[in-house]
Amino acid sequence: MTRRQTAADAIEPVALPITSFPRDQVLGRLAWIQTAPIAELKNEWRRLYGKEAPPFSRSYITSRLAYRIQELAYGGLKPETRARLEALGEQLDGGNVVLRRIRADSRPLPGTRLIREYDGVQHVVTVRADDFEYEGRPYRSLSAIARHITGTRWNGWTFFGLRPTGGAA
Structure with a gap:
C-alpha cells in the first residue's frame, strides 16, 4: 500500500539569502x-x-x-581588517590550535593560584603564561595535573572549579 504524498512530506528548498537590509x-x-x-x-x-x-x-x-x-x-569587515585580525590571532597563540580553542577571557591570568583540596590534601597550581606549575614542575594542561593528583582522567577545568560539573562553559 502506498500513501499519498502531502505538503508536509515535501522537502522545501532553502531560498537564497537576502543580500541587503534596510x-x-x-x-x-x-x-x-x-x-x-x-x-x-x-x-x-x-x-x-x-x-x-x-x-x-x-x-x-x-x-x-x-x-x-x-x-x-x-557592511561587514573590510578584507584588510579581517586579515589583520587573523594575523593578531596568530601572534597571540603562535598557531597553537589548543590555545586557540581556549577563549582568552576564560583562561585565568598568569600568576593566578588555583587551590583545590582533594583527599584531605591541599593542592596549589600556579597559572603561567604558557602552562601551569604544580609542585615546581611545568604542566601543559590542568587535566594532566588533575590526573597526576587523582590517578584518573579528569577535565582539569572542572576539577579546579573553573567550569561547572557537566562540562558547560
Missing part, C-alpha cells in the same frame, strides 16, 4: 530578535543566511542574527 529597520529588528520565539528566529536565520539554523543555543542564534542584520545594513 538601515531604517535595523533597530526594530534587533529589538524583535530579543523576544521572538525560537521557531521564528530559525525562520529568520534561513532568510538571512540561506541555510538551516545550527542546533545551538538561543543566545548563539540571536547574537549571530543581530550581527548579520547589521552586516547586511552597514
Whole structure:
C-alpha cells in the first residue's frame, strides 16, 4: 500500500539569502530578535543566511542574527581588517590550535593560584603564561595535573572549579 504524498512530506528548498537590509529597520529588528520565539528566529536565520539554523543555543542564534542584520545594513569587515585580525590571532597563540580553542577571557591570568583540596590534601597550581606549575614542575594542561593528583582522567577545568560539573562553559 502506498500513501499519498502531502505538503508536509515535501522537502522545501532553502531560498537564497537576502543580500541587503534596510538601515531604517535595523533597530526594530534587533529589538524583535530579543523576544521572538525560537521557531521564528530559525525562520529568520534561513532568510538571512540561506541555510538551516545550527542546533545551538538561543543566545548563539540571536547574537549571530543581530550581527548579520547589521552586516547586511552597514557592511561587514573590510578584507584588510579581517586579515589583520587573523594575523593578531596568530601572534597571540603562535598557531597553537589548543590555545586557540581556549577563549582568552576564560583562561585565568598568569600568576593566578588555583587551590583545590582533594583527599584531605591541599593542592596549589600556579597559572603561567604558557602552562601551569604544580609542585615546581611545568604542566601543559590542568587535566594532566588533575590526573597526576587523582590517578584518573579528569577535565582539569572542572576539577579546579573553573567550569561547572557537566562540562558547560
